[in-house]
Amino acid sequence: MSADTPPEKTSSCHVVVCRGCCCGTDKHPDVDHAAQLQCIRQVRHASVRVSGCLGDCDNSNNIVVVPSRAGRAAGATPVWLARILDPELTEAIAGWLDAGGPGLAPMPRELAAHRLTARGRREASEV
Template sequence: MSRRKTPARAAVPAAPRCTVTVCRGCCCGTPKIPGVDHAAQLAALKAALGPVAQVRVVNCLDACEHANVVVVQPSSAGREAGGRPVWLGLVNDPDATADIAAWVTGGGPGIAEAPPVLELYAFAPSRRVRRAVED
């Protein structure tokens, strides 16, 4: 029986600016998370970050127990400075959304210190889930 080798993944160059990935699939952005104006949350991120970061919406990040999930990926300069993607869960409050926007506007991972309150939202997803977003 022969084993198939998985092809090596090519290195993807870092984006020149931060990328903010917002989950809006299975649980995030749905009535399963009551009392949150999901459309307003996304609109606030896009309005605040449009000039400084790419905001992208994905169907499901497979971290449903942390809904609503937002991943902040560093810019190329942030990655060079040691910044790594930061996964934030339970982002269900307008103040958390504003804190994320302020941090990214200030440079994001590797460039600016995250507001201490965001440590309460940070979590580490499984490698399989993390690889799907960060590659």
């Protein structure tokens, strides 16, 4: 870390990318899923995990952005994003992460329509 790196950007956001039953190639064969993961993995201050089903199959592809320690200290909570199916949305996520992510940088406008609230998500037990 250089002296120019703000301390709030040194902790990582965590990104969970669903590739369960309804996310990924089986349901969306026209999406370049490998490129989506590569784009997000290129962000220096983010770790990426591919998961099984996150339980919100009607809104696939789902990505959850978990704030960094500094973002959580600023009051941020995990952000569920739905229908992430085109490169522009993936690039918006990567840019947001690069800027600090939830709690440290505003969510890009193009992601607002893709944000799921707790009320909008089905509980995993309903799947």
